[in-house]
Amino acid sequence: MINEFLQYLQYEKNYSAHTVLSYHTDLLQFCDFLQRPPVQLNVNEVSSEQIQQWILALMSANLSARSLSRKISTLKSFWHFLLLRGITNKNPTLKIILPKTNKALPAFFKESEMNAVINNPYQAEGFINTRNHLIIKVFYLTGIRLSELMNLKDTDIDFLAGQIKVTGKRNKQRILPIDNTLCFDINNYIELRKREVEFTSTYLFVRPNGMKLYPKLIYQIVHNIMSEVSTLYKRSPHVLRHTFATELLDGGADLNAVKELLGHSSLAATQVYTHTSFEELDHIYKQAHPRAK
Numbered sequence: 001m002i003n004e005f006l007q008y009l010q011y012e013k014n015y016s017a018h019t020v021l022s023y024h025t026d027l028l029q030f031c032d033f034l035q036r037p038p039v040q041l042n043v044n045e046v047s048s049e050q051i052q053q054w055i056l057a058l059m060s061a062n063l064s065a066r067s068l069s070r071k072i073s074t075l076k077s078f079w080h081f082l083l084l085r086g087i088t089n090k091n092p093t094l095k096i097i098l099p100k101t102n103k104a105l106p107a108f109f110k111e112s113e114m115n116a117v118i119n120n121p122y123q124a125e126g127f128i129n130t131r132n133h134l135i136i137k138v139f140y141l142t143g144i145r146l147s148e149l150m151n152l153k154d155t156d157i158d159f160l161a162g163q164i165k166v167t168g169k170r171n172k173q174r175i176l177p178i179d180n181t182l183c184f185d186i187n188n189y190i191e192l193r194k195r196e197v198e199f200t201s202t203y204l205f206v207r208p209n210g211m212k213l214y215p216k217l218i219y220q221i222v223h224n225i226m227s228e229v230s231t232l233y234k235r236s237p238h239v240l241r242h243t244f245a246t247e248l249l250d251g252g253a254d255l256n257a258v259k260e261l262l263g264h265s266s267l268a269a270t271q272v273y274t275h276t277s278f279e280e281l282d283h284i285y286k287q288a289h290p291r292a293k
Helices: 002-012 017-034 048-060 065-084 111-118 127-142 146-150 180-196 215-226 237-250 255-262 267-273 278-288
Strands: 163-167 173-177
Touching: 002 017, 002 065, 017 048, 017 065, 048 065, 111 127, 111 215, 127 146, 127 180, 127 215, 127 237, 146 215, 146 237, 173 255, 215 237, 237 255, 237 267, 255 267
Parallel strands: none
Antiparallel strands: 163 173
16 A cells, blocks of 8 residues: 555655655554555554554654654655545544744845855866856856756757757746846857767766766765855855845846746745845834834
């Protein structure tokens, strides 16, 4: 049943491999708590009390509210699937309530920090350095996800129209605008790649051996470069995505437009970026309050 559920998530719901793996891990942990091998799990015998005991055990282990919420969501989705397929007619997750989680404001880089990287006059030459700095520019100027950048292909770039085609979550595609400068930088990188990399795959960003990049390498590239200008604890591709969204909204962009650019399925996911930076708050306060001067 668990394997059927995972196949349902992957092929019918088009969930990412990472999400499917998380659901699988959660269900294995639940089976382990029940002391039942997954193949011997009898879903008709599982009670709300057992699920509540599992939750208490997780809380005793100091699991975060966010992680706990995800594990409960896994069970709810699993039983929804079982009901959908007619495998069971009872749902012990109905009385289980998701814990409230405090959503932290997304971290973002300052404009001055991004300018220090993008306009760096001392940028080292060569294929790897050119590639790494272009990766930063693409993240910052498009707001795409790590997985989306990793899967970009040369054919996804339309230089004449100034557009880039991105394949996001659940294989949903969207078209993003890119300016002439970024088009120029991408074209220069491709020409450099042709000269210095003998074997190349169809992917835009590759290693010196021509093979596709992998997530850990992309994360390390961003972390290393942004560490030169920022003291943020997190210096990841996702922070660059936060920065993209924050600067658009601070600049007066429409929330729905930002939603489309980010590839969010709902507006609620975009609304987390509607915070105002401290610098902007400070500026507004000093301009508006009579005692601030």
